[in-house]
Amino acid sequence: MKKDESDLRIMEEKERKELQDRYIRFDWAIKRLLRQKANFDVLDGFLTVMLGEEIKIVEILESEGNQESADDKFNRVDIKALNSKGEIIIVEIQNTREIHYLERILYGVAKAITEHISLGEGYQQVKKVYSISILYFDIGVGDDYIYHGQNNFTGVHTGDHLRINTRERNVLVSRLPADIFPEYILIRVNEFDKVARTPLDEWIEYLKDGTIRPDTTTPGLREAREKLKYYSMSPGERLVYDRHIDDIIIQNDAIDTSKWEGRMEGLAEGEAKGLAEGLAKGMRQVAVNMKRLGMDMESIINCTGLTEEEIASL
Structure with a gap:
């Protein structure tokens, strides 16, 4: 004991x-x-x-x-x-x-x-x-x-x-x-x-x-x-900080995953067009994930390169 x-x-x-x-x-x-x-x-x-x-x-x-x-x-x-x-x-x-x-x-x-x-x-x-x-x-x-x-x-x-x-x-x-x-x-x-x-x-x-x-x-x-x-930091400050770190991890993972998926799709089709389409598809998924996290429109535009109209339609 x-x-x-x-x-x-x-x-x-x-x-x-x-x-x-x-x-x-x-x-x-x-x-x-x-x-x-x-x-x-x-x-x-x-x-x-x-x-x-x-x-x-x-x-x-x-x-x-x-x-x-x-x-x-x-x-x-x-x-x-x-x-x-x-x-x-x-x-x-x-x-x-x-x-x-x-x-x-x-x-x-x-x-x-x-x-x-x-x-x-x-x-x-x-x-x-x-x-x-x-x-x-x-x-x-x-x-x-x-x-x-x-x-x-x-x-x-x-x-x-x-x-x-x-x-x-x-x-x-x-x-x-x-x-x-x-x-x-x-x-x-x-x-x-x-x-x-x-x-x-x-x-x-x-x-x-x-x-x-x-x-x-x-x-x-x-x-x-x-x-x-x-x-x-106080417990409240640590909570806000930890959420900030979690958001960064999720955001980076979503973007890196989308890039990988885009590359794989492009390689599978064997054409530059396929790579571009794959990356575009990946960025749309990133935008969906960021919207789900409640991130603002300007941040989503900056991260994905999509237009406000494209993001709103997702």
Whole structure:
């Protein structure tokens, strides 16, 4: 009897420790917990590691993208921050699954620029924008798990990079377009399969499976160990969070299954037409599943690429 009681206590302690060591997903935290100024140090660390220089957040900007509803899985978070040179930058972070994702990134950056310049201000007030996309889905073919892109104008014949003269404080300054134009970082979370050896790797590891090492010294993650514990949420908050995770799992499973069915149907018919028809059929089934889950029309359109009329007819 005593052995049974001892085993039960051991199991309960193990379960409690697992809950204590379980951390909230970053996409959930960034929309809800990390908007509080007391938790900015987590985001400071994340951006410092991602951008390779010390970043300090000034504020979370209010825009139509910064919504906090429980069904909001397709929006972005805009952040006003200072870089290591004391320059103001705008950082846009997205956690989105959409058919036309590259177009969505471009649209989001354009919104970030235009929403945060006051009417009548000169173009010199336009801030540098960094777009960081955390992708939990397959966006294409590539061997790396993180990609970086920026704008440069390259000579067609000479291969040199054009420098642009701008006036700052009545002084002419020569700058590369990349100093002004947006920069894009794509994090392909599911492609990470390495042993985490660098601060960047540790962040990707956390984004993928919620793992944070007990002895981590990585900026942001050491703070996240204390502030993003699953067990620290109230029972009501955990319930809402668990439903959010369940919705993501169901949605991803439905989309992945539909893609597989589409590929199989296309291969069986042996024609590109069959593949297209199979994928279209799969997307219609995804729309049906999402409607059954009570998801809003805009989210269904973004996920499936179907029109509102097509969805309404299902």
